[in-house]
Amino acid sequence: MSILGLKESQVAPLVRAIAGDEQDRDALWDRFSRSAWTGIAEPGDRVAGTLVAVLGAREALDAVVSRENVEALHGRVGDTVTKEELGQAFERWTPRLQSRTALLALSQAARYGVRLLVPGDTAWPPGMDDLGPHAPLALWLRGNESTLATAGDSIALVGARAATGYGEHVAMEASAGLVDRGYTIVSGAAYGIDGMAHRAALASSGQTIAVLAGGVDRFYPSGHEALLTRIVDAGAVLSELPCGAAPTKWRFLQRNRLIAAMSRATVVLEAGWRSGSLNTAGHAAALGRPLGAVPGPVTSAASAGCHRLIREFDAVCVTNPDEMAELAPLTGLADRAEGALRTTIEGETVEPAGMQEDRVRVVDALSTRSARVVDDIAARAGLSVATVQGVLGAMQLDGGAAERGSGWVRTPPPARG
């Protein structure tokens, strides 16, 4: 039995190192396959999620590695995914089918004491399942499984990196107050609001979870190295990306869906009109999770996004920890309207479809300095070679990218997704 040309003897020790000894052969191959999938499919890939859900991670991986006939595979998977989608997915996964990368991620994880969580594990955050086919295929954990067990009563506190003193003060009060009430604080470890939320939770000896957009082996942002080290000690640092994976704009946006999904409620503390935390808020709303926003001076641009959430997106105006706690009382998971939820997700809110999304990923994969060949860009972006060529053509026309020698570079001003 082998996958990606790897024998059980190569895979088993590594999987045991990151997931414990009690693995029968099937579970072991399932875990290995899921860990490999986290490096093959970009976060939120609905086709990968569907394939793995229907066939199991290993059989799904086998089908891709063996380039199973799309017609036949579609017959096995059913109509939630079209033949075209399957074909396109094969194109974008193929450039990443490398046994070396999969093994490297595992050994790096083992080195840093990273654990691999898969659905069904006790520590698997139950909220993730609400993402349906967009749910992460596995999660890489650095820190305490016991912290994840508290995620059922968690509130996400998110906000702008460019926070004001007011925003940081409110984040500190919110985090400390919620921790005192027994909540776990989920955030993204960014500068500004996120960092303050984690810090105040730690200072109050509370539970806190940081969800990263890249591998948990390297901390981002680097200025939060010390903070993230403390979170590993006292809480948990999570990512759906394997060790070695760089954070990209696409992954930040998808990381936000994990923050929203694993939290009972999301509160935006300070956000500019176009802040990334509005993206997290959008995920929370799409998931039917309660959404709160903290008002601030109307004279402060850093609060404009919060007011926008209250005005346009029905966010609840919350002004203190009590009101934030009201969003998600400490009594187990609230019922959620699964039907409505799925509809929204299948729609366009989370689905990584369309030229705009592809372009975000290609921009992520390009460098302004070193020219990269299309195959390399495709592998980095998790897109098919054909898609990358199409996007590069469009970018060349509007000046977003340029050919240099045999490769491509991103040209300033950087395009923003």
Added chain:
Amino acid sequence: MSILGLKESQVAPLVRAIAGDEQDRDALWDRFSRSAWTGIAEPGDRVAGTLVAVLGAREALDAVVSRENVEALHGRVGDTVTKEELGQAFERWTPRLQSRTALLALSQAARYGVRLLVPGDTAWPPGMDDLGPHAPLALWLRGNESTLATAGDSIALVGARAATGYGEHVAMEASAGLVDRGYTIVSGAAYGIDGMAHRAALASSGQTIAVLAGGVDRFYPSGHEALLTRIVDAGAVLSELPCGAAPTKWRFLQRNRLIAAMSRATVVLEAGWRSGSLNTAGHAAALGRPLGAVPGPVTSAASAGCHRLIREFDAVCVTNPDEMAELAPLTGLADRAEGALRTTIEGETVEPAGMQEDRVRVVDALSTRSARVVDDIAARAGLSVATVQGVLGAMQLDGGAAERGSGWVRTPPPARG
């Protein structure tokens, strides 16, 4: 023909002075009767409103002066008012049936160039009619009738007297911005937000209307004497109380209903948790008028009331003049759900019924220094002698009032309604 023992020769010159010469005899007596009613019934008196609506102001006044049999009067008025209510109303109106007071109010008005407006006059603000039986029986105007003609496109800007620099800044921006867009600013001429709203409107050469809780012959608060004089020059100062009437807590609360009713929308700019401007907001909501609130720092007690309106009373979060203007676009009066409105008003929101309301009025009528006899208190409060005796008894028990000699005084700490 006479009323209150007054002959036409006594009344006519005064009425002509405050309402113009083109008065036939019926109109003249109607105007005089309405002016007298503003001194007999407290603002918002539903029984007076109903009586005047059904019988006309003069016939209603005649019925009270002649102490018409309640049984017979009830037959004429119909079932919207009960016999008990009629009887109680007679009790509270009787102590105020004084020709001297009515004449004094008129001559004082003539002296200050005050005009009397009655329903049907061109300058009568149309929004008032939505108050139904709680509508003012007449309005005393000091200033420009042309300003009242602009009230169809008015927005009320109200807020705390104890405003912060932030609140005053926002009030100034709001008022100037709305005036620039063509709105008339309605407010209560109080210190803090109200004063800033008027001031900024004047500074932008805009239209502004101040609604007072006492007679327009004496300006309240006295520190706004100069401001109110400027509003008289360039805008309008209104009250439903006759000249000589003092502002009382009850009248402030009822004044707020006029501000809400004559404005297309009400915006609260800054308000503490129990600010009086929440009362205005409550009237606006009861009338089905759009209600906005400006958020502020959650660390500021002066914004707590605004956040409360957004959280608990469905006020729209508004952060700039554009968003305020959206509450009431400049295109004539919006349709209002008359049915729902009446229900709310007939309920308890505006109706001055019950011990608590009576107590507010008795407290208003008491002095902490000079002892007042029950008859005097009844006349001042616009309540029957029996009601006043009941309230005083209760206040004596809880220490709110005490007998001194042949009269009563209010005892500190002052009771708050």
